[in-house]
Amino acid sequence: MTAGPLVPVGASADQSRDLPVMLFARTFSGRPLVVGSEASLELRGGDRLGADRILAELDLDWEPEFMLSVQRACALQRVRGRRWFTMPAILLGGEVGAGRTHVARSLARAAGVPHISFDAGVDMFVQPRYGPDLQLPLPLCAAMVASGCANPVISILGIECASREMVDLVARLVDGASNAGFPDPTLAAVLDYSAVTWIVQAHDVDAVPPVLADRLNRVDLQGWQATQFELRSIDILAEVLADRAIPVPTGLDLDDLFKSVRSWRYLPTAELYRRIDVLVDAHASPF
Template sequence: MTADLASVFQPATPAMIIGHSVSDGVPPLGLSEPFALLGGDRLGPAGIPFLVGHEWQPAFLHSVRTACDDLVAAGRPWFRMAPALLAGPAGAGRSHAARSLARAAGVLHIFLNLSDPVIGASISGSTDMSEALWVSPIVTAMAATRCANPVVSVIGADVNADAAVALASMVDPVLGRAWMEERIGTVVDLGEVTWLIQADAPERLPAPLADKLATIPIQSVPLHERSEIMVSLLAEVLADLDISPADPAVRWQDIVKRCQSSRSAGGDEPRFRNLRPGWWAGSWHSPRDTYDQLRTAVLEAQYDAAAARLGGAGDSH
C-alpha cells in the first residue's frame, strides 16, 4: 500500500508546448502537444554533476554544477545550461562532453552540422527549396522524442557565416523563444535548449553569435588504460550499443587486451586499418578515435561471447 501511495504522489514531469501555428491550422509533427522538460530530478549534487563525471575537464564540470545550482535556486525543475562555446582542439573530447551531459540529464542529444550545405540552408532560411529541408533537424528530433530541452552540439558555425548568424537568433534567450519554421508556418520555442558550440577556428565566428556564448575550455588530456576518461568513453560506447555494463562479455581487461591486439596487428586486417600505432602506449590519442576503437573491441567481445554460447549449445547436443 505504501508503495502504491508513493507512486500516486510522484511529482509530474513538467512540460511545455513548443509549436504555435501562425495561421488557424494545427502545427504538424504534434508540435502543439506538450513536450517533456527533463532532468529536474537530477539537479542535485548526486545527480547530473556526479553522473556527468569529467573531472579531467574542470571548467566544463564547474559550468554544469553552476547551471544545476542556478536552476534549483530559481525553482526550475528541468535541465538547461546557457549557450556556450566549447573551446579546444579538434578531437579533445568536446562531443564526448556534450553527449555525457545529455546522458546524465536524461535528455536528447542532437548534432547540428552547419558545414553540411543542406543543413546550413535549412538553418539560414535559404529560399531555394531544393537545398533546404522541410523542417530543421533540431525541431524534427524534438518532435520525434517529445523532448523540449535537448542538448544540441553545433559544428561548422565557423565555416558557414550565414547559418551562424541565423544560429545566433536560435540561441538568443528572447529570439529563440520564437524561432520561425517558415515551411510549416510554425513558431517554435527553443528557449529551453542547451546549445554547445564547437569551433576549430573560434575567431571566425560572427560577432552576433560569439557575443552570446560563454567560453568553456576543453583541454587535451592523455589517455591510458587507468584514466577516468577511458572509463567514460567505454560507458558511452555501452550506452550507444544498449549493452549493460554488467554484461559478462564486457570486461575491462579483456577490452584492453583486444585494443592492444588491434594495435599490434598493424593494420593487417581491414578492421584495424584506422588504428594508429602506439595509441595505447602512452602517446596522445583523441577521444573521438579511441571511442571507435573501444566500440570495435566491445563488438568483437560480444561476437565472441555469442559464438561461444552457440558452440556450447551445439556441443550439448
C-alpha cells in the same frame, strides 16, 4: 511567445512521472502542424538537479571549466524553482580530438535528456528557394518532437565552415533573449527553443564571428593528458556500453583493453570510441 505563460510547471504530459511540460510549437496560420495545431513537450532532468547528481554522474574532473558551468546551471535552476535541466548556451573550445561531442553526449546522458547533433556546414536549410522549390525546415524541430523532449542538449558542429546566413541563423537559435518565440516560416509555426542547452563546438573559438560568439559563454576543454589513458578508456568504455545498453561482456578482458589503449593514447576521442566499440562488439552476446 513569452517564457512565462508557456511553461506551466505544474502541468504534466505523463502523469506517472509528473514531468513539467512546455508549449514548444504553435501554428500561426490555418495550416496545422503534423502533430496538430500545437505541440507540448516534456521538460526533463529535474530529478537530477539536487545533491550534485548530474555532476557526480559526469565525473569529468579533468575538465574543471566545463564542470563549473554545469554546476552553476544546476544551482540556477534550483534557485529559480524550475524542475528541469538547462544550461546557458556555450561556445565549447578545444583541440581537434579533445572530446567536445563526447562531453556533450555525457552531459545529455547525465541530465536524462536527448542529444541532437546539427551540422552548421550544411547550407541547404538557409539557401533561397525559387519557383516550385520548397524551403526545408530545420531538422531540430522534428527531432525534438520525435523525442518528446523540449530541453535536449544540441551540439552545433562545423561552425567554422558555416556560411554567413547559417551563422546568423544559429545566433538567433541560441539567443536567450528571443529564442522563446522563434518563427519558422517553413512550418508556419512559432517554436520555443529557450529550454535547449546549446553547445556550439569549435576548435578555433577565435574564428567564430562575434555575432554568434557574443551570445555564448566560452568554455575551453583542456583535453586528455597522456597520463590519463586509463581514466580515458574507462570513460569511453562506459559510453560505449551505455550506447549499446549492455553490461561489460564476460569475454572482454579489461587488462587487455588497457594494454591496447596505451598504444592508442594519442588518438582523437571519436577514433578511440570506434576502436573500443569494435572490441566490445567482438565479445558482446549476439542476443
